Amino acid sequence: MVLNLLFITTVIKSTFGVVTTGLWLIPLMLAAITYYRYDAVDPESRPLDQLNLYPEYDFIVVGSGSAGAVVANRLSEVRKWKVLLIEAGPDENEISDVPSLAAYLQLSKLDWGYKTEPSTKACLGMQNNRCNWPRGRVLGGSSVLNYMLYVRGNRNDYDHWASLGNPGWDYDHVLRYFKKSEDNRNPYLANNQYHSRGGLLTVQESPWHSPLVAAFVEAGTQMGYENRDINGAQQAGFMIAQGTIRRGSRCSTAKAFLRPIRQRKNFHLSMNSHVTRIIVEPGTMRAQAVEFVKHGKVYRIAARREVILSAGAINTPQLMMLSGLGPRKHLEKHGIRVLQDLPVGENMQDHVGMGGLTFLVDKPVAIVQDRFNPTAVTFQYVLRERGPMTTLGGVEGLAFVHTPYSNRSLDWPDIQFHMAPASINSDNGARVKKVLGLKESVYQEVYHPIANKDSWTIMPLLLRPRSRGSVKLRSSNPFHYPLINANYFDDPLDAKTLVEGAKIALRVAEAQVFKQFGSRLWRKPLPNCKHHKFLSDAYLECHVRTISMTIYHPCGTAKMGPAWDPEAVVDPRLRVYGVRGLRVIDASIMPTISSGNTNAPVIMIAEKGADLIKEDWLTNPEYKVKRQATAVRDAEPAESGVVVQGVTLSPPPANSNITTTTTTPRTLRDILESSSSSSSNSNLKGNTTSPSLVVSYADS
Numbered sequence: 001m002v003l004n005l006l007f008i009t010t011v012i013k014s015t016f017g018v019v020t021t022g023l024w025l026i027p028l029m030l031a032a033i034t035y036y037r038y039d040a041v042d043p044e045s046r047p048l049d050q051l052n053l054y055p056e057y058d059f060i061v062v063g064s065g066s067a068g069a070v071v072a073n074r075l076s077e078v079r080k081w082k083v084l085l086i087e088a089g090p091d092e093n094e095i096s097d098v099p100s101l102a103a104y105l106q107l108s109k110l111d112w113g114y115k116t117e118p119s120t121k122a123c124l125g126m127q128n129n130r131c132n133w134p135r136g137r138v139l140g141g142s143s144v145l146n147y148m149l150y151v152r153g154n155r156n157d158y159d160h161w162a163s164l165g166n167p168g169w170d171y172d173h174v175l176r177y178f179k180k181s182e183d184n185r186n187p188y189l190a191n192n193q194y195h196s197r198g199g200l201l202t203v204q205e206s207p208w209h210s211p212l213v214a215a216f217v218e219a220g221t222q223m224g225y226e227n228r229d230i231n232g233a234q235q236a237g238f239m240i241a242q243g244t245i246r247r248g249s250r251c252s253t254a255k256a257f258l259r260p261i262r263q264r265k266n267f268h269l270s271m272n273s274h275v276t277r278i279i280v281e282p283g284t285m286r287a288q289a290v291e292f293v294k295h296g297k298v299y300r301i302a303a304r305r306e307v308i309l310s311a312g313a314i315n316t317p318q319l320m321m322l323s324g325l326g327p328r329k330h331l332e333k334h335g336i337r338v339l340q341d342l343p344v345g346e347n348m349q350d351h352v353g354m355g356g357l358t359f360l361v362d363k364p365v366a367i368v369q370d371r372f373n374p375t376a377v378t379f380q381y382v383l384r385e386r387g388p389m390t391t392l393g394g395v396e397g398l399a400f401v402h403t404p405y406s407n408r409s410l411d412w413p414d415i416q417f418h419m420a421p422a423s424i425n426s427d428n429g430a431r432v433k434k435v436l437g438l439k440e441s442v443y444q445e446v447y448h449p450i451a452n453k454d455s456w457t458i459m460p461l462l463l464r465p466r467s468r469g470s471v472k473l474r475s476s477n478p479f480h481y482p483l484i485n486a487n488y489f490d491d492p493l494d495a496k497t498l499v500e501g502a503k504i505a506l507r508v509a510e511a512q513v514f515k516q517f518g519s520r521l522w523r524k525p526l527p528n529c530k531h532h533k534f535l536s537d538a539y540l541e542c543h544v545r546t547i548s549m550t551i552y553h554p555c556g557t558a559k560m561g562p563a564w565d566p567e568a569v570v571d572p573r574l575r576v577y578g579v580r581g582l583r584v585i586d587a588s589i590m591p592t593i594s595s596g597n598t599n600a601p602v603i604m605i606a607e608k609g610a611d612l613i614k615e616d617w618l619t620n621p622e623y624k625v626k627r628q629a630t631a632v633r634d635a636e637p638a639e640s641g642v643v644v645q646g647v648t649l650s651p652p653p654a655n656s657n658i659t660t661t662t663t664t665p666r667t668l669r670d671i672l673e674s675s676s677s678s679s680s681n682s683n684l685k686g687n688t689t690s691p692s693l694v695v696s697y698a699d700s
Helices: 002-016 025-041 068-075 099-105 155-163 171-181 211-222 253-261 312-322 328-333 374-384 432-436 440-450 492-509 512-517 537-546 599-619 668-677
Strands: 056-062 083-086 182-184 201-205 237-240 267-270 273-281 286-294 297-309 352-354 358-360 397-401 415-420 455-462 470-472 483-485 548-550 582-584 641-645 694-697
Touching (some): 056 068, 068 083, 068 253, 068 599, 155 171, 171 182, 211 397, 211 415, 273 297, 297 312, 312 470, 358 440
Parallel strands (some): 056 083
Antiparallel strands (some): 286 297, 297 641, 352 455, 415 455
């Protein structure tokens, strides 16, 4: 209780500033007590971390993020199926409930802390030319770190998936899965054929808005775009953003899908469990078990029916490659036995945005950190579930527009806008620049002069990039972070399209409705773009390549496609080609990225994927299970696995001077021995010490 209190007060104090009277402590104490009691008495309280695991489950789901939480919920609806959900991170904390504090969770222990490889084409304004890629390492995954925006994408996205040879993935088929999970609490959408009430995932607008978002929507109508539901019949238009929030608090997939099933007898959850590989039997090519490390012990748990990889577009391909499923040459380079040659880790796509476009205003209508009285805003949030702490990570408005590069005869815009009543300068450099990884020299020259000034921003983001990146192994060590090559702007047309999007954003900001606030563009050029005429196409492209921001939407690294597609990793039923009993259900399977924020589409994929599994195992006579003679009765839970004593399993930090082994261990004993004597020298966390290894194998 005391630790919770100290954590909450410290974070909120640093977020909103400190009043001189010190009275900020009173509402923060109330906030801590409120959260504590809520968790203690709510029937949908926090899920339990199972310590005594069965040696065998019907289904093992790896990853509890936007997809895995949904899959585990839906599969455990079948009472005779025993389901294990494995999550590498801990449970959510109280701060994750507060929508406005999303940025404070990034770069924390709840974040994998990934970075892209250095680039000469993008992220030029970031430290070492590397973009931060936050990914959730927590129950609920990235739905705990994201800005909660609920965007389904475009009808044409899914019709395109079907046209690529994926029957059942067209818009008319997937719409019901969007609606299945949705509990939309905005009255103006209550009777809309595109929305539903009563699902597990709460969707609504933030209860607090700045006057600037109304002006943003009005500016769109002045430009000829309608104020519309962008998740409805048409997408092109402007609207006040909807998000996955409930009673003013974040509604993560853990809260929506896992808390309600915490007491199901056929469902187990194992947190703080780092999966190291999927065990595939070479003779039968069947996924037999999952190995993971938890609290110094290594478990090997068998899957009676299937293993479902829902670890996300970075960790899913990493696990597949560590398990011998991936590009032959790449796996052989790391000494990994190739079980199935598949294009795992290729086809990676992400929405990249142009950050830093800043407009100053003369009236106190924006979010400025030092202006907020922590007592007042905390009372608003705790007692009334309202106020600026309920804003969706700061984003208030959404829009979808056409550039000259898109076909206007189709309702398929190529640029999305995120509008926020704040910018990089609004917190005086306290958090935003750190989350972005912005170079100090860029911040000091461009944004420090307007620190804590009222401002707002429009961020244009590229909806359908032509460039493709990749995820590759850094080594055969499962604790080494993978190599992430975003490959932004490899296709020059991507940068040119984003430039056109920036020009439209500038026209939106010049609309008459913004004159009432004295809105004007901050015209300080970026230091590395000064040689271009300000706001010329060349300057804007330099800006695009300098403050290149991920929108946290990596996908496509285990592409869904028909058997004749050489790039396909999974079939339209999400089964991994050439491997029995293994599916991928997360953003990895997207053939092409959806046109908008990807959290809602990933939840849809999970809903549909769970139904595909049920159809196969409940109606298809070819899906039969023969219990192994050595299996332990489910009624007799017992720890099963490899007990590791006296060894530090955490990967070493980035500054360790230890060489990387290129020999791939064939058993977990070898993996751990390798980990204790070798490690990568970048993007790693943990201890550097590795005492002598003593491994004892429990009977499984």
